[in-house]
Amino acid sequence: MNWLRKNLVVIIGLLVIAYILLPNIVVVIFSFNKPAGRFNYQWNQFSLDAWLDPCGSPGMCEALGLSLWIGVVAALISTVMGTMAAFALSRYKFPGRSATNLLVFFPMATPEVVMGSSLLTLFVAMGLQSGQVTILIAHILFTLSFVVTTVKARVASLDPALEQAAADLYATPAQAFWKVTFPLVAPGIAAGALLAFALSFDDYIVTNFNAGATTITFPMFVWGAAQRGAPVQVNVIGTVMFVGAVAIVGIAQAIGSRKRKVDA
Amino acid sequence: MAAGVQRRATGELRLVELFREYEDFVAVNGIDLDVPPGSFFALLGPSGCGKTTTLRMIAGLEEPTSGRILLGTEDITNTRAHQRRVNTVFQSYALFPHLNIIDNVGFGLRQLKVANWKTKAMEALELVKLADRAKQKPRQLSGGMQQRVALARAIVNEPEILLLDEPLGALDLKLRREMQIELKRIQQEVGITFIHVTHDQEEAMTMADTVAVMRSGSIEQLGTPADLYDKPATAFVANFLGQSNLLPIEVTSVSGAVAKVVSHGSELTVESASLPDGQTAGLRLGIRPEKLRLVSATDSVWTNRLSGEVTDVSFTGVATTYLIRMAWGQEITVTQPNDGTARATLGEQVTIAWDPHHAFVIGAD
Amino acid sequence: MALVVPGVRPVRRRAVRRRGTFTPLILLAPAMLWLTVFFVVPTFSLASQSLQTGDIDNGFVFAWEFQNYASALGRYWPQFLRSLLYAGTATVITLLLGFPLAWFMAHRSGKFKTMLLVLVIAPFFTNFLIRTLAWQVILTDQGWVSNVFRATGITGVLHWLGMVPNDSLMGSPFAVIAGLAYNFLPFMVLPLYTSLERLDLRFLDAAGDLYANGWQTFWKVIWPLSLPGVVSGTLLTFIPAAGDYINSKLLGNTQTVMIGQVIDSQFLRVLDYPLAAALSFILMATIIFMVSLYVRAAGTEELV
Numbered sequence: 001m002n003w004l005r006k007n008l009v010v011i012i013g014l015l016v017i018a019y020i021l022l023p024n025i026v027v028v029i030f031s032f033n034k035p036a037g038r039f040n041y042q043w044n045q046f047s048l049d050a051w052l053d054p055c056g057s058p059g060m061c062e063a064l065g066l067s068l069w070i071g072v073v074a075a076l077i078s079t080v081m082g083t084m085a086a087f088a089l090s091r092y093k094f095p096g097r098s099a100t101n102l103l104v105f106f107p108m109a110t111p112e113v114v115m116g117s118s119l120l121t122l123f124v125a126m127g128l129q130s131g132q133v134t135i136l137i138a139h140i141l142f143t144l145s146f147v148v149t150t151v152k153a154r155v156a157s158l159d160p161a162l163e164q165a166a167a168d169l170y171a172t173p174a175q176a177f178w179k180v181t182f183p184l185v186a187p188g189i190a191a192g193a194l195l196a197f198a199l200s201f202d203d204y205i206v207t208n209f210n211a212g213a214t215t216i217t218f219p220m221f222v223w224g225a226a227q228r229g230a231p232v233q234v235n236v237i238g239t240v241m242f243v244g245a246v247a248i249v250g251i252a253q254a255i256g257s258r259k260r261k262v263d264a
Numbered sequence: 265m266a267a268g269v270q271r272r273a274t275g276e277l278r279l280v281e282l283f284r285e286y287e288d289f290v291a292v293n294g295i296d297l298d299v300p301p302g303s304f305f306a307l308l309g310p311s312g313c314g315k316t317t318t319l320r321m322i323a324g325l326e327e328p329t330s331g332r333i334l335l336g337t338e339d340i341t342n343t344r345a346h347q348r349r350v351n352t353v354f355q356s357y358a359l360f361p362h363l364n365i366i367d368n369v370g371f372g373l374r375q376l377k378v379a380n381w382k383t384k385a386m387e388a389l390e391l392v393k394l395a396d397r398a399k400q401k402p403r404q405l406s407g408g409m410q411q412r413v414a415l416a417r418a419i420v421n422e423p424e425i426l427l428l429d430e431p432l433g434a435l436d437l438k439l440r441r442e443m444q445i446e447l448k449r450i451q452q453e454v455g456i457t458f459i460h461v462t463h464d465q466e467e468a469m470t471m472a473d474t475v476a477v478m479r480s481g482s483i484e485q486l487g488t489p490a491d492l493y494d495k496p497a498t499a500f501v502a503n504f505l506g507q508s509n510l511l512p513i514e515v516t517s518v519s520g521a522v523a524k525v526v527s528h529g530s531e532l533t534v535e536s537a538s539l540p541d542g543q544t545a546g547l548r549l550g551i552r553p554e555k556l557r558l559v560s561a562t563d564s565v566w567t568n569r570l571s572g573e574v575t576d577v578s579f580t581g582v583a584t585t586y587l588i589r590m591a592w593g594q595e596i597t598v599t600q601p602n603d604g605t606a607r608a609t610l611g612e613q614v615t616i617a618w619d620p621h622h623a624f625v626i627g628a629d
Numbered sequence: 630m631a632l633v634v635p636g637v638r639p640v641r642r643r644a645v646r647r648r649g650t651f652t653p654l655i656l657l658a659p660a661m662l663w664l665t666v667f668f669v670v671p672t673f674s675l676a677s678q679s680l681q682t683g684d685i686d687n688g689f690v691f692a693w694e695f696q697n698y699a700s701a702l703g704r705y706w707p708q709f710l711r712s713l714l715y716a717g718t719a720t721v722i723t724l725l726l727g728f729p730l731a732w733f734m735a736h737r738s739g740k741f742k743t744m745l746l747v748l749v750i751a752p753f754f755t756n757f758l759i760r761t762l763a764w765q766v767i768l769t770d771q772g773w774v775s776n777v778f779r780a781t782g783i784t785g786v787l788h789w790l791g792m793v794p795n796d797s798l799m800g801s802p803f804a805v806i807a808g809l810a811y812n813f814l815p816f817m818v819l820p821l822y823t824s825l826e827r828l829d830l831r832f833l834d835a836a837g838d839l840y841a842n843g844w845q846t847f848w849k850v851i852w853p854l855s856l857p858g859v860v861s862g863t864l865l866t867f868i869p870a871a872g873d874y875i876n877s878k879l880l881g882n883t884q885t886v887m888i889g890q891v892i893d894s895q896f897l898r899v900l901d902y903p904l905a906a907a908l909s910f911i912l913m914a915t916i917i918f919m920v921s922l923y924v925r926a927a928g929t930e931e932l933v
Binding site for chain 3: 202205219
Binding site: 159161162164165166167168169170171172173175176179180183184 | 323324325344345346347350351352354355356358359360361362371372375376417418421
């Protein structure tokens, strides 16, 4: 009983981890299924069909490619703009700073459906044809605030004396930035970029409002496919993404912790 | 050893009517100061007295509201930090966490495009006895070592002036004592002008040739440590550097080298030379606790004598400190060295005495 | 040596150097331009749209048509209430599940800390539609979860609570809320973890030393210190959950329709733009109102 009380938090923690991982495990398992009917809900028979022909579902790989492309471009642009803004907000005092902070916060506090629909009204009013451009505009918009917040936290945790020390040691402001500040803020910028990519790659609601009839991203493809029975290939992509994410995040964390251990 | 970092400072640092004002307060309120080349100079004062702001203005990290900063014959007021041949040891050390020790120390040399920066950086690390840590990262080093790296990183550039911003503040007492001696040794070895900011009077007196005591943005008094201690010009200096017993006095007569004064009805003598020029009202006589003696009530050798009751005795080994209450209620602190003389006990009536030569007089604030 | 001459003040030279006056402006310009053109302007265009009248064939004209708001609330108040209720319940569940997990990761996981962090973050990167579809498989009628729930009587309890319409778990409020809680759990766990990791465990010893029992220690020491994480976690969960319709569409039925679904279909299928805009605006206003009340009550002005 005493043991239970001591380890209750561990037990609950592990159960919650299981809750988080359960759908991913199902995705992996069902990527090896050969469904009996249209719907891949019931285990039928082990098969490597989907793995051997990942692009076998028409339109899926095109949609995937588009999502990757949009994710990379959106992450790149919002990381550059967001990092600049984060520096301005954490390093300078200027009139209107708190209003600016609020403007950065609001998009995060706006439900996607509101953001998507309001952008649609703007694009309609402007007469802008929905498509890749409108999707990019929308993705940059909703990832921007997350980049600003992530980078700002990193910049704020930096000791301002470090930049002063660089200046004291004959570095011009530009040199101090590139030799001292940037390398130290880089992990935060990378985290912001990764988050921006993940948010863009994952988005369905905002995209659906602004994609138009012919541009189909991967989440839109999955949504459409789900109505008439999603192909097994979707699970293959899901599995690859999960394993890839575990690998990337795992490697990043391992490098981080090894660095800490060596340094300690 | 460390021939590369040998450098005699050539320029005198001059601060002329230096002001630094913020929206709501004045941090530095008009400072005029000459620091001769090669000296170990301390800016001493409580927190908020403007000493760090002064230092940062010399470094170029803060702009003066008005006034000028001269280094040798050059006016550096409008140059920026990276253009000044001045280096700083920061309070938090500010070692670059992403660079190893040798790259930290070599940072300034590489900015200055010094070809053999690595050799020079190693020499500087040898000077602070950390050559074996060159490849490690700052966080792998203890606080004391980080402090020495910060020192090496600044010294290696052979600046005209080295600024130290409370460099020993984060170290424990024992380490601090060691580093004080170490800093003094290094300063004498490299001959660079050191300007040291501290709130620790003992630290300032141990290391510096000249100490400037600062208070609310101005320099209160400037002099050698012995001068400041023995002849403080104000009550603030008298109490900030060590402890003082202050008695209000009125001058009754001056004849030659000796002046007669009265304090709370007791007639005392002071040296005429110690009286501030032209001031007669609000004078106070100051005597350090260790300059006071416990003497027998009948002793007539001493001209300056007061008596009172012992209200507190604390024995510290090397000395005994007494609090002695005077008839008018003031408690006077007396430190008696543990030299074998008889100790007084609590409640005892005692007579204290001092040599007029050992006392000082300060004017009204 | 010349010391201070009281009363003599040198002529004050203003701003010796202008350093970086325009720098923040230049740095902020692109992001602020983006936010203004594509967020502030659309919000106003949404507001103006919500007051228009007309239809898609004959065009819409601005007419201060407040009737749109009346009909939006009159027709869809159940979906509004349901969205807030589901999102609120899901937020409470993520908090209840996320807190022990965050504590476990921060203080009890030892060398597995990195691995656990990876396992919590990684699902983020798998498309959430695919993961939500997996819930369909998990909660399917003949699945082991349904069987276990039926056998242990949990289904019965859920039915009594009105969370499942019959004895199947799919297509129920229960499934929708479970899906919402699942999807937004990492948004709760990560800020909580950040807060709890900073918490010095010696505080607990100190609290124990000062005669606090377990519950008192939790409420008087741990909870207040983790409040910043709780506030940002609940905001990051509640706000997107209130507008979400993926979960209600994929895991629910016609009785679990949330407001996002209504806005989506009004905009993209019914093409009644003014009504849809009015719905969007009400949702946004409601959330901003609730969030500001909540943030004030929690006493943390520091947002996210």
